[in-house]
Amino acid sequence: MSLLAPDSPSMPSRAWHGILCVELGMLFFVAQDAMMKEMLNSYSIWMLIFVRALVSVCILTPLVVLLGRPHRLLTPLWPLHLARAALFTIGFSMFYAAFPFMGLAEVTTIFFSAPLITAIMAALWLRETIGPHRIGALAVGFAGILIAMNPAGDNFSWIAILPLSCAVAYAASQIIARKIGDRESTLTVGLHTLAFSGLMIMPMGWAFNRIVTPGPGFDHLGWSLPFAPLTDWPALALLGFLGMGGYLFLSRAYQVANASLIAPFDYSYLPFAALLAYALWSEVPPANTLLGMALIVGSGLYLGYRELHTYRTEQDPAIVGKGVFTPGSPLPQQVPDSEDEWWPPRDDRYSPG
Template sequence: MTTQDPSSSTTSAVSAPSRALQGILCIEIGMLFFVVQDAMMKSLLLSYPIWMLLFIRSVVSIVVLVPLILFLGGPHKLRSPFTHIHFMRGALFATGFSLFYTAFPFMGLAEVTTIFFSAPLITALMAAFWLKETIGPHRIGALAVGFVGVVIAVNPTGDGFSLIALLPLACAVTYSASQILVRTIGEQESSLTVGLHTLGWSGVLILPMGWLVNQLVSATLDYPHLHLTYPEAGLSQWPLLVLLGATGMCGYIFLSRAYQVANASLVAPFDYTYLPLATALGYFVFSEVPGINTLIGMALIVSGGLYLGFRELRATRHTDDTPVVAETVFAPASPHPTQIPEDENLS
């Protein structure tokens, strides 16, 4: 009769990464990449149209991800059985973030991103409705506080209110839907595969979308960043354009990984790390000073999100953390992972 080496099982249990902590760490790194990306985007919109910048971001992602997937092998694949989901996510990304960046020339970085950060709240609600993740009274209270903050930040009754402020809110809805979709894939695909297909489809769709907008909306004549024309700057800043694409790709991969390995309602509140970083960057780089309503709204949004995250961490502290399936970084010599069951709903 064979006996199991207790030391090996202990080592395996210790080395198995915490799914909750892994998701939080991935989302924090992703937010750091996205802050840098958006600051670059705000600067480049002075010379380049939105459509071109988003297209370049997708092209760079494909150029990097295809050879990387071929080299790493393992769970990373070029083909996917979830093409319909990736297409929907690509369409949501192209639509949502074209709206998001449309607001950049008219609003400060802190104002745009504070409104957009209703997304984690919307994600938590969508997760409860579609994924059947439990949402109790504490979560409802935290979400209510956060949504009050969003209303204060948008300030629909204020003299300075503009419909432009609804663009980042619309992006928040599309963003939340895209994260719920990636959760339906779970860990059946690696983050690199998910990133390749979603960013690839968004790149395919963004230029036709820009053409359609220019055909239907004559107002784009007043806003150069919405034109679908080759800019006077050409590709003179191509190193910066490539860096923009690489930064967005890295942020996206870490973000997708977070939603693949942990409950959506757990990791979503940690998106809020972006807000203080974006506010500081807007102040030091663009000399933007957010209004009092933005700061109050931001404080409420962050408070609600942090409390929600605290409750989630308490709920998952005693759960069984199992090893992840599709490692984002998969070394050729590491063992092939095996399928594991879906996370249990959090209480």
């Protein structure tokens, strides 16, 4: 999961700043997903994803205009952004569709298989080498996925396939991010991904309901555009703000601290989600989910360790970005060109696996 950067003598002094920012980012994303789970009782997935995208674009657009180069509103790479947006729109529609049927910790544990899937895709399509250590870590991680999903158990439901499908779509989007590389800033990537996603989600919801008639219990997938009363507007705005705030905190974290140090803190999303789900809905993850979570996290951390070990062995001076696999976040994170750079830098590279 973690994509690592070289050590810098000036970065460790700001490590606590970076750790604090990444933890705040995780809290924002957990709060966003908890709000999404609760609001699905009143609104459709299509509307909530659209509102989240709309609020985020309203925040990002003036930032891009104000900051200027290297950020830009118009880009010749729009086909790649469009492809990423399609993957995000489809993937996170499936992710949130599982919320009414599964616990928050269960859904997100399965989704955190995304870095493992990305490593496989990078080996197949980008010809990246996976050595025996990484193969072993991937095997352990995928064993964790099977344990968390428990397909042979009496309580298994096809709903568990939805967050796994989202992880596959997210991993594919990260491969496209590699194709974009350092030709775009993160703000530009985020703006176009969110803007295209917002444009796609409503037609997608309409088309889905023309093909499939959601049955009882699937009201959150129905095609209805209820008028949001004025009293709900602040909550809808907060939903978009939390997603955008989480992204900005994560961006800041990887600009002020060494990614190899703070990357493991991404996994704090999982215990945060479990605790919040228990506090709000008295959800207690089953034993197989907890065991699967431990194996997936351990596998991801070991992959990150191997990335750092390989990098230090080769003494490659190039900065390698780090992709953050956070549910609901459409934005790849990366390491800055300099520690003084506040906003997302020009380099969006990352190296999965």
